[in-house]
Amino acid sequence: MAEVHVKICGLSTEATLDAALDAGADLVGFVHFPKSPRHVSLEKGRGLAGRARGRAQRVVLLVDPDDVLLAAVAETLDPDWIQLHGKESPQRVAEIRARTRRPVLKAVGVAAAADLVALPDYAEVADRLLLDAKPPPGADLPGGNGRSFDWDILRGVVLPAGTMLSGGLDAENVGTALSRTGLAAVDVSSGVEIRPGEKDPARITAFVAAARRRA
Numbered sequence: 001m002a003e004v005h006v007k008i009c010g011l012s013t014e015a016t017l018d019a020a021l022d023a024g025a026d027l028v029g030f031v032h033f034p035k036s037p038r039h040v041s042l043e044k045g046r047g048l049a050g051r052a053r054g055r056a057q058r059v060v061l062l063v064d065p066d067d068v069l070l071a072a073v074a075e076t077l078d079p080d081w082i083q084l085h086g087k088e089s090p091q092r093v094a095e096i097r098a099r100t101r102r103p104v105l106k107a108v109g110v111a112a113a114a115d116l117v118a119l120p121d122y123a124e125v126a127d128r129l130l131l132d133a134k135p136p137p138g139a140d141l142p143g144g145n146g147r148s149f150d151w152d153i154l155r156g157v158v159l160p161a162g163t164m165l166s167g168g169l170d171a172e173n174v175g176t177a178l179s180r181t182g183l184a185a186v187d188v189s190s191g192v193e194i195r196p197g198e199k200d201p202a203r204i205t206a207f208v209a210a211a212r213r214r215a
């Protein structure tokens with residue numbers, strides 16, 4: 001059985017980035033979205049992304065970025081992936097991928113089976129999909145809310161290889177989530193934090209170990 005791919009998202013300090021790298025995370029995510037408690041400036045992101053180079057795939061997380069920001073992010077952080085967590089259309093995803101010449105991880109919000117209808121169009125243009133719990137109405141953040149969706153919605157659904165499961169995961173439930181969905185890649189933010197924006201090295205280590213154990 002292929003090893004589970006683990007992404008730790010919303011890293012904003014050298015110490016917690018090092019914890020994720022030492023734990024063996026495959027991808028590390030840096031949020032550039034000022035409303036987020038995990039937001040990092042482009043300069044801070046440059047330092048973190050540089051620190052992780054060669055040790056994990058570096059993902060910069062953007063929400064409905066314009067072309068000016070995209071150019072600045074590509075130049076400053078030189079990310080391995082761009083994660084799009086906003087309302088980007090499939091056409092915009094294709095544009096961003098072409099413009100930045102970086103692989104794109106497109107987040108799709110899931111609350112009900114109807115939300116899966118959009119997946120084939122995004123799968124056509126994005127390099128990977130990330131299935132996250134749809135934010136509650138009026139939420140400040142499009143992601144990073146520590147909420148999960150009903151994983152049984154995915155039962156019997158054929159998903160592209162590499163599709164990541166996200167939303168409300170932690171060391172306690174990630175094994176069950178992997179077993180129930182059959183996916184082989186997970187992403188976490190809140191579930192490895194002491195409080196919003198403050199990652200806990202011990203929880204990061206525990207999450208990676210639990211994901212690798214599966215259920």
Ligand SMILES: O=C(O)c1ccccc1NCC(=O)[C@H](O)[C@H](O)COP(=O)(O)O
Binds near residue numbers: 010
């Ligand atoms: O993490 C954030 O603060 C964030 C802000 C704006 C857009 C997306 C954001 N996070 C995206 C992620 O990839 C999270 O890891 C994902 O939504 C899961 O979050 P959580 O449920 O807290 O584990």
